Amino acid sequence: MKHLSKINLDHPDLHDVDLATHVVTGVLYGAEAFFVFDRTITKDEDKRDISGTLKVLINKIPTFKVEGEGKLNMNDQQQKFVDRLNCKFYGDFQLSENPSTFADAIRIYRELPKLLGNKSESAVPKKVWxxxxxLLDNKGMRVVRDISSKLIDYTISILENLHSTEVxxxxLSRDAIFTHFDHMKNHLLDFTARLSEFQRVLKxxxxxxxxxxxxxxxxxESVLFNLFKRVDSSPFNKRTLESWLNEKRQVISLVTSLLETLVEHKKLNVTIKSSSLHGINFDSYYDYTFCLSLRFVEENDPHLTDMHNYLYGNSSFKSSKSHQNNKTWFTDHRFMAKIRKDFRQFTDFAKANNVENRKIKFIVDEEYAVNHLKSTQLILYDDESEKVGFILPSKPSAPYVKNVTENNVTLGWTDGVNGSEKIIKYKVMYRQYISKLSDDRNENETAGKWITMETSDNRQEIIISNLSPTITFEFQAQSVTAIGLSVVSDLSERVTMPGVKALLSNLPIDARWGQNGKTVAGGNGQGGATNQIYRPLGLFVDDNQTMIIADHLNHRLIQxxxxxxxxxVVAGGNGRGNRLDQLDHPTDVLIDKETDNFVICDRGNRRVLRWSRRSGPTQGEILIENINCYGLFMDDQSYLFVTDIDKHGVKRYQIRDKNEIVVAGGNGKGVGLNQIDFPTYIFVDRQQNVYISDHGNHRIMKWTKGAKEGTIVAGGQGEGNAxxxxxxSCGIFVDTLGTVYVADAGNNRVMRWPKGANxxxxxxxxxxxGAGVDQFNSIDDLSFNRQGNLYVVDHKNDRVQFFSLK
Structure with a gap:
């Protein structure tokens, strides 16, 4: 300390001017670095667990090593955790790039000593004595009074707030959205530059x-307080600065969320960039350029203008009024609805036209707002000229079925309001629908492929031919214009092509069959061998003329x-019982083509089972429990109809949710038109009219959809053979003309009852x-194949008889 004396002063004249009160006797040089880590926490995660894990990893930073390709030596669980971390750096070091990940932070942490320089020339003063x-000379300037702590705190607060706002x-200027857009980023950088300059002037x-x-x-002290009052009334006051930043933050969040879909779908090949139109010379590869122009930023931001004028203007500064007391545009619900609509239309149009040999280039462009009016604009450019009056082609309605024949379906649809007049034709796509319940992966992969057809003009109808019977299909439509394609319509309701029980729509009213039957199943006496059936009941004939028979007293299904x-044997066959691999007196069966399963009425076990056709005769799955069922039917909408003998009615189910609706009867046993006595078999037409074999009342009843009572369409004149x-009455079939075919069990005959006939x-x-070729012994069910040939279950003769259509 000997050098601190008056005689050692190099400039003693400084004592004679009031420039300082102290002299610097020592400086400690160094540098500080701060790494700030953050991540988003989901609602299923615990904040304390995340914080604890992060603390452990941070404590391990000195021990981590960076291996090849920048990977850290950590386990998979730790790696997954750090992959979700974001990193920001603050400090005294001049970095060539800022870290954004945990691995970046480790790498820079290890490089920090080198960044100080070989002789620590990059260090900064950290402590001063x-x-x-x-004490050196009584002429030196002395501290006469202390500044009040209130003023000191206020000064520090203002400076810290300004610095915090700048940071x-x-x-914000480093947000990912600014990889696409520049205008707001430039505003933020201008904002920080002016804020930095203001801090310099203020200091x-x-x-x-x-x-x-x-x-x-x-x-x-009032001199400083007055200075801070002027700051508070300037464009640099805390409230105004935070309000401006908060507005920018909300706009960034809004644009990020709006662009999220486009950014995620990289295959859409949409160019997203400020003034991107200027960078594209309207490539000749494309016929059109479709632009979504975002105009959310003003070229001359009023607040930045105020900041500039305050810094460099004269003392007569006046704040701009254009941005004062205005409601922020993104809080206007109507305006935001319009913006979201434009984004949705642009995205949907881009997706619809993301095809090979596409003719349209899609651009999201940022332009400056005009006259302070924020907006989005959808613009189509033809070559380099804006195409006036362009209307986006509208999304067609979901196709609906107008008619179904054996292997053809006629579809119709309607257009929306916009763009319909520009449509030149339509594309219609269809595919086979396979339920998620199906176990066949190959079938699912094949079924998932869309097949496309086109109309020849803009008529809203098409006939799709050569569709396989009993297969379920779904359809979509799309408008085709001279410029591009519309959004694809919603899916149609699923359509199941007619199966064997629904193919006979054109049988003549006077059709005749040979009178001598041919035995095509059983006929070898009672028994359980595979060439025998024992008191067969329900019958289903598929489109390959394969019969599936409810082999009643053998407690099995036989194909x-x-x-x-x-x-x-394809189900049961393990003796009578209630295990899932057993049946007890099955009465009816059908094939659910949608899932390729048998549906079985397991009457003795009071249940309905689903049994896979692919897995072999292993075991079934219970669909419906506690029901005294007898007959089954599944319509083309995959509704399952089941007769309930105990309730003397018919119930409809949706298999997936097992909800039941009574569609006929259910009013107790009786002869009234709202009653049924022992319902056996049923048939449901495309209008969901339910035909019921009212076994105990010797009649066939028809219940229209939603009816409270039925009408008699066959019999009803008491038991007899007239x-x-x-x-x-037992098995029934109804064609599209309303003609009813009935297995008249007690009279050992099949009857045809035309619609309206007495x-x-x-x-x-x-x-x-009898057992002759033209006789029966208590027939039960009946069915037809695709050619109109008739199959009859001859119950007590233990056989199925076949009759050819003449």
Whole structure:
């Protein structure tokens, strides 16, 4: 300390001027670095757990090593955790790039000593030692008074707020959205530059006043307070700065969320960039350029203008009024609805036209707002000229079925309001629908492929041919214009092509069948061998003429191909029982083509089962429990209809949710039109009219959709063998003309009952009880194949008879 004496002063004349109160006696140089890590926490995560894990990893930073390709030596769980971390750097070091990930932070952490320089020339002063001049010479300037702590705190608060605001603005300027857009980023950088300049000017003024306040100069603290009052009434006051930044923050969040879909779908190949139109010379590869122009930023931001004028203008500064007391545009619900609509239309149009040989280039462009009006604009450019009056082609309605035949479906649809007049034709796409319940992956992959057809003009109708029977399809439509394609319509309701029980729409009213039947299943006496069936009941014939028979007293389903001498057990066959691999007196069966399963009425177990056709005779799955079922039917909308003997009615189910609706009967046993007595088999047409074999009342009832009671369409004249009568009616089929075919069990005949007729005609049988080729012994169910040939279950003769259509 000996050098601190008056005689060692190089400039003793400085004692004679009031420039300082202290002399610097020592400086500690160094540098500080701060790494700030953050991440988003989901609602399922615990903040304390995340914080704890992060603390452990941060403590391990000195031990981590960076391996090849920048990877850290950590386990998979730690790697997944740090992959979700964001990093920001603050400090005294001049970095060539800022870290954004945990790995970046580790790498820069290890490089920090080198960044100080070989001789620590990049270090900055961190601590200073001062010595009062008055102790060296009594002429030295002395501290006459202290500055009030209130003023000191207020000064520090203002400076810290300004600095904090500058840092916040710089952070915002690094947002990912600015990889696409420049206008707002430039505003943020201008904002920080003007804020930095203002801080420099303000500090100069504070430095000028502080020595005067501490010395014997007569200057009062009010000088600084007045200075800060001027700051508070300037464009640099805290409220105005934070409000401006908050508005920018909300706009960034809004634009980010709006662009999220486009950024995620990189295959859309949409160019997103400020003034991107200027950078594209309207490539000749494209016929059109479709632009979504965002105009959310003003070229001359009013607040930035105020900041500039305050810094560099004269003392007569006046704030711009254009941005004062205005409601922010993004809080206007109507305006935001319009913006979201434009984004949705642009995105949908881009997706719809993301095809090979596309003719349209898609651009999201940032332009400056005009006359302070924020907006979005959808603009189509033809070559380099804006195409006036362009209307986006509208999304068609979901296709609907106008008509279905054996393998054809006629579809119709309607257009929306916009763009319909520009449509030149339509594309219609269809595919086979396979339920998620299906286990066949290959079938799912094949079924998922869309097949495309086009109309020849703009008529809203198409016929799709050669569709396989009993297969379920779904359809979509799309408008085609001279410029591009519309958004694809919603999916149609699923359409199941007619199966065997729905193909006979054009049978002549006087059609005739051979009277001598051919045995095509069973006929080898009672027994459980594969060439025998024992008291068969329900029958289903698929489009390959394969029969599936409810082999009632063998407690199994047996599948029998045409012209085979033996059948194959496909469900049950493990003795009578209630295990899932057993059946107990099954009465009916059908095939659900949507899932490729058997649906079985397992009456003895009071349940309905689903049994996979692919897995072999293993076991079933319970669909419906606690029901005394007898007959089943599934319509083309995949609704399952089941007769309930205990409730004397018919119930409809949606298999997926198992909800039931009573669609017929349910009013107790009786002969009234709202009653049924022992319903056996059922048939449902495309209008969801339900035909019921009212076994105990010897009649066929028709219940229209939503009806409270039915009408008699066959029999109903008491039990008997007259042409106006039936005896214990069983299996039924109804064609599209409303003609009813009935298995008249007690009379051993099949009857045909035309719509509106008072009596029926005998189709086959009626020759007394017996085992002859033209006789039956208590027939039960019936079915037809695609050619109109008739199958009849001859219950007590333990066989199925086949009758050819003449």
């Amino acid at each position: 001062l010595y009062p001049l008055s 916040t603005a710089l952070d 100069e003024k504070i430095v000028l006043y502080l020595p005067q306040l501490r010395g014997n100069t007569g200057v009062q 029998w191909k045409m012209n085979n001498t033996n059948g194959e 042409l106006t009568q039936l005896s214990h 009596e029926g005609t005998i189709v086959v049988g009626g020759n007394g009880m």
